[in-house]
Ligand SMILES: [Mg+2]
């Protein structure tokens with residue numbers, strides 16, 4: 001079962017994962033910085049499993065013609081199936097969560113902006129290979145209150161994002177009510193809970209580091225470092 | 240390996256599948272019927288694995304407040320990894336395809352229309368549980384030319400969709416160049432190649448049947464029949 005997950009087995013674990021769900025616009029200041037409209041209910045996109053990038057699996061690759069942004073997020077790792085759960089059923093919800101991870105929801109921002117204008121899916125802009133770097137598995141006990149933890153991200157050791165998860169507009173029970181009322185959540189599913197303010201571009205040669213702190217203390221499993229490189233070949237985005 | 244897939248093992252096979260990619264707007268008359276713009280290059284959305292519905296797994300469930308449309312499509316089942324393939328590499332492409340299936344890309348049309356207007360993802364509108372009924376696995380040999388097969392769908396035995404796959408705007412090699420240049424395709428991945436004209440709503444109590452004919456002959460593995468019922472509980476869409 002999920003409770004036996006260790007750091008070393010997480011890549012194997014996530015290879016059995018079937019779904020990556022990304023929540024959009026869940027921090028007010030991030031909504032403002034992209035001039036987006038605040039949602040009246042949660043919404044999500046789906047990232048393909050092929051976008052996952054584990055520790056030491058290599059760099060994030062920037063597709064040709066694409067402006068790529070980082071978005072550091074708290075990831076929920078499901079441990080049990082959850083279907084049609086209500087926000088108020090917090091015991092059932094937290095019992096179904098196996099633990100957490102830090103994820104960087106890499107986003108092809110210029111493609112996404114064009115797709116938004118045209119009313120097209122976000123799938124490609126969110127789904128390139130290597131677009132979902134993820135930390136080791138963080139056992140649930142290490143983050144006793146997932147709405148009181150500090151996410152951070154640096155690029156070339158310059159601080160870009162640093163905010164507390166208490167700024168989430170829709171909290172985890174509300175997110176899981178929304179998602180599980182549409183699609184059943186299954187063990188090993190990964191849910192990205194949205195990014196705080198400070199998103200921005202990366203270019204070839206950059207190094208991203210990210211992590212999560214509880215009570216000012218770094219959670220070792222959440223620490224990640226990943227290089228950024230230009231991708232050779234493949235799809236080229238043209239406006 | 241994939242070549243050993245039999246009808247009875249397909250549900251197991253697809254449970255190992257990691258990605259469902261749906262191509263949008265790939266038949267001219269379907270683009271017209273929804274007043275959509277013809278794309279200058281292929282585009283896709285990603286459906287969650289949890290939306291898959293195999294033969295005899297039960298009905299398609301209609302979420303509350305949602306107008307659900309059927310879209311019959313030729314599904315490609317991948318047998319080998321494919322990454323950054325060029326349209327011209329047809330041998331490599333067809334060698335990487337394990338076979339086909341008939342799929343019904345169920346779509347929450349009113350949600351999708353609202354999401355298009357707001358520039359939001361299509362993931363929820365395409366991703367409800369049971370929204371991806373799929374036939375048995377069709378070995379590659381049974382459809383020697385995937386661009387010369389007739390897709391059909393009936394609702395309550397009334398013919399709603401019937402068109403030849405030779406009407407695809409972007410053919411399979413072009414689709415696979417596009418997708419594999421963004422996300423590597425992996426064995427067991429499922430690609431929906433778009434729907435011909437004739438899409439429309441289903442309501443509680445309806446029965447959908449679908450299939451595919453080659454040279455006027457029904458392919459047994461492609462035959463499917465699935466009921467439609469209202470879903471109890473879960474997400475309710477409100478305009
Ligand atoms: Mg994000």
Ligand SMILES: [Mg+2]
Nearest residue numbers: 121122360361
């Ligand atoms: Mg989408």
Ligand SMILES: [Mg+2]
Nearest residue numbers: 310344433434
């Ligand atoms: Mg479709």
